[in-house]
Amino acid sequence: MTANSTTDERLADAATGEQTDEPLLRVESLTTEFDTENGTLTAVDDVSFTVDPGETVCIVGESGSGKTVATESITRIINQPPGRITGEVWFKGENIAACSERTLREVRGGEIAHVFQNPQEAMNHCFTVGWQIVEAIRIHEDVPEAAARERAIELLDRVGIDNASARFDDYPHEFSGGQKQRVMIAMALATSPDLLIADEPTTALDVTVQSQILDLLAELQGEFGMAILFVTHDLGVVAQLADEVIVMYAGKVMERGSVYDIFERPSHPYTQALLGCLPEYGGAGGGIPGILPDPTAPPPGCRFADRCEFVVPDCREGDHPSELPATAADHTVACIHYGPEGDAGPIRDATPGSDRGHR
Template sequence: MSDPFLDVRDLHVSFETMDGLVKSVDGLSFQLERGQTLGIVGESGSGKSVTSLSIMGLHRGGNARISGQIMLDGTDLVTASDEKVRGLRGKKMAMIFQDPLSAMHPFYTVGHQIIEAYRVHNNVSAGVARKHAITMLDRVGIPQASSRVDDYPHQFSGGMRQRAMIAMALSCDPDLLIADEPTTALDVTVQAQILDLIRDLQSEFNSAVIIITHDLGVVAELADDILVMYAGRSMEYASAHDTFERPQHPYTWGLLGSMPRMDRVRTERLLPIVGAPPSLINVPSGCPFHPRCAFEDRTGGLARTERPEFEETLPGHFVACHLSAEERRRIWETEILPKL
């Protein structure tokens, strides 16, 4: 059996600060195949973006401490040289950043930036690269692409900048596309267009896609599998179907309880998760979610003292929780589901 296209194994990412060591990613593992989409969800500060930037090698040269393995098509990105990672970035893997206005250089036209990214990995003339940039802008739905190619980022609307960022990311047909909050601050109509665009381009290039978001509606639309993160750790990993139909972790229940339902009338008001995410400098002992967990008292004190193992409880369904599988099933069916 061949190795997965992307294989993240026991990834740890931490940062030295004046206040102490920030453990942004703490033992994360997941896999992704070509043509598949993984949704990574969780509240702000759960480690989603740090994970994606680590895969792209954008924490190199700073104060980040990175350990574990990030295997991309057989290459370990953690131990690879800076030159090797730069060669892969853009061609083998690309990223759509959360804020395209700050991710794109304000002093250069949109077309110039796409042309530069394309010529780094392709031995072509500036004229050929310009034609390719216009083609990519046209493919992502930029009107009058032949003239807008010479506009600056501030001359584009938010939705158009996001499309231009997608055009730049896809200009070299990457095998891995990471989209970090690709629909943030966009109206719902543009959101739907962006999601359709990512789906269509993935189908055309057979790319592996990671969607990073706190919006469960986005991952329900796109993802094959969903990874739920909290305090830099994996809380639950399952297919999108199982995550929505048979979630097993109290944190996942909390996320679902905070989400409006469009398919049926809710019997209860939205149920926000009490409290706030923990400091990643002083992560709670045991299960990091236990200070906010409504079912912590049913673990016999284990949630406060012991870190739960990330275990496969059903085929392809992993969860890190001290509650027994039978207890989680009973709570979901009798206490949580009737309120959603």
């Protein structure tokens, strides 16, 4: 099967049991809209990507880029209405975008687990953390309570909660922010997911604890063999964790490639601008000048045009530039200056720290 196989071909393969080289997760043309007083807000616009088993894919972009809505649309955490989600989400060979809510509930929190930015909101403060992990296990697996309790204590211990058997009976408010996030990770691992979706899980934590949690996730990934889809605005986190990177802006994918491509051969002006803000790339640590376009009235053409130093009149016309090869077939960029042969025109020499050998 090729990356361009049609839905019917994949369904036929699934029906005949043919072995495929399908990734663990294939998101195709995912679009998420919301009806608002100001009109239709398109938070995610025709986004496609894949995640292979055991791989870490980071989605990076500023606030409002659509990265969180994209991941929450995968398991339809977003309520419809007010949301409206279209596109295909193939997980282990099944289009879960077409599944019933009941089936999706089994997948969500089972084979696909989520860890959110704010564990405070994700936990139930009326129950002990141990009870909540036991519940997470027993919702998806028919195991006796004693066995689930034993597993919960093992998980608490594994994520670094000292004296886990005693802390099993503590309530969320008795844990620090970093410990709560460790508990959330334990809860997510309770069902041995194939895919962990982690949405800015370290943003609310101080730098030292953030680093510990990232190290823990990397260790657990090896141990549990799961893939991670990690949402962040922090390029430092991307550098530490990612195999593959998807750069989003205003609901669109701007660039995708390996972590090497993104940091050593950044090709889209937006990626270059993000990197250019970092002190290690000569930036002052601030943000990119300008603001994102209004998501209820995105401009025609490239959505980055108002903030792009390479903008030309054609950028503001027609559809958003489609993705083209940047430096390799699997390193793509959505920018009008790139041609089918990866000719980057004026952008080539503008890579932050260009003495680092772009292209």
